Amino acid sequence: MAGPIGWETVSCPLCGANRERELLVVPAAEGRPFRLVGCGACGLAYLNPRPDVASIGHFYPDDYHAYHGGHDLDTGAVENLGPRARRALAWRTAPARDSFTAIPYCGQGRLLDVGCGSGWYAARMRGLGWDVVGLDFSAFAAAQATRRYGIRTLVGTLPHGDIAPESFDAITMGMVLEHVHDPHRMIAAAVKALRPGGLLAIAVPNFASLGYRIFGADWWGLDLPLHLLHFTPTTLLRLVAAHGLAVRECRLIPRRSWLGKSARKAKERGSPASRTLFGRLARIRPVASLLSRWADWTGQSDSLFLLAQRLPVIRTAEPQRTPTVALGRRAAE
Numbered sequence: 590m591a592g593p594i595g596w597e598t599v600s601c602p603l604c605g606a607n608r609e610r611e612l613l614v615v616p617a618a619e620g621r622p623f624r625l626v627g628c629g630a631c632g633l634a635y636l637n638p639r640p641d642v643a644s645i646g647h648f649y650p651d652d653y654h655a656y657h658g659g660h661d662l663d664t665g666a667v668e669n670l671g672p673r674a675r676r677a678l679a680w681r682t683a684p685a686r687d688s689f690t691a692i693p694y695c696g697q698g699r700l701l702d703v704g705c706g707s708g709w710y711a712a713r714m715r716g717l718g719w720d721v722v723g724l725d726f727s728a729f730a731a732a733q734a735t736r737r738y739g740i741r742t743l744v745g746t747l748p749h750g751d752i753a754p755e756s757f758d759a760i761t762m763g764m765v766l767e768h769v770h771d772p773h774r775m776i777a778a779a780v781k782a783l784r785p786g787g788l789l790a791i792a793v794p795n796f797a798s799l800g801y802r803i804f805g806a807d808w809w810g811l812d813l814p815l816h817l818l819h820f821t822p823t824t825l826l827r828l829v830a831a832h833g834l835a836v837r838e839c840r841l842i843p844r845r846s847w848l849g850k851s852a853r854k855a856k857e858r859g860s861p862a863s864r865t866l867f868g869r870l871a872r873i874r875p876v877a878s879l880l881s882r883w884a885d886w887t888g889q890s891d892s893l894f895l896l897a898q899r900l901p902v903i904r905t906a907e908p909q910r911t912p913t914v915a916l917g918r919r920a921a922e
């Protein structure tokens with residue numbers, strides 16, 4: 590890791606309160622331990638102190654997994670397909686309901702994929718007919734997305750100087766929001782970049798999951814210190830509501846492998862959870878899958894999906910001015 594890490598202590602990134610209580614202290618491989626706190630006012634869990642904006646990049650080396658996922662695709666072949674073949678491909682590659690960012694598609698549209706990583710999701714959405722732009726704060730990732738899939742990319746985050754107001758029909762943030770320092774700034778910029786009526790799709794790990802309750806520091810969705818924020822349905826809804834977005838859908842989505850991965854991590858670290866019956870069972874792959882289904886049935890899945898809409902502008906007719914009102918106004922001036 591090059592250079593010193595700048596650590597900053599912050600107020601609650603969601604509501605601004607200073608009423609934190611300590612939830613966990615997790616030893617780090619090197620340097621200071623990671624301290625997770627919960628806000629006593631709004632319930633958001635967050636890392637505090639946390640690496641500042643200038644030094645967070647140290648935790649995202651070029652081999653970060655999100656910059657390498659997906660499959661190489663012959664983009665030229667997809668571009669040259671006729672409409673029928675493209676529809677057939679779209680049907681086969683359409684995001685499942687369990688996808689992080691499955692969004693309704695209505696014919697044509699411009700889509701911005703925030704945190705595009707290796708670009709596989711952006712490529713899939715382009716295959717469905719979207720006109721896609723990828724955005725990633727890693728120049729390496731953005732270059733990968735362009736090289737592997739021919740995706741047009743921008744380097745940076747939201748807000749971004751090259752993104753015009755009302756220029757997108759949909760914005761997707763799959764497993765992104767938990768990584769950012771200022772979630773309000775990002776959502777406000779997304780709202781501005783969406784046309785009225787446009788859709789914002791967000792997926793984040795679910796801090797109110799069975800996985801976190803059982804495995805705590807070893808829960809796969811925790812990923813400290815990369816995940817600065819840890820949302821529940823309540824705190825995620827609070828965030829989007831603060832920006833006047835209308836929530837179209839908020840549901841839990843399973844991450845089938847996470848309980849098993851959490852259990853194996855707990856075992857590696859010799860955590861108490863690895864010695865519980867649940868911890869032992871979750872290390873057996875088929876059992877972990879069943880436990881994961883049980884978590885879904887009981888509303889404790891490992892991740893959350895939220896679809897929100899920027900409200901369309903409703904144009905009302907100019908109110909009729911009666912002479913009395915006009916006179917009254919003038920009199921008041």
Ligand SMILES: [Zn+2]
Nearest residue numbers: 601604628631
């Ligand atoms: Zn708060």
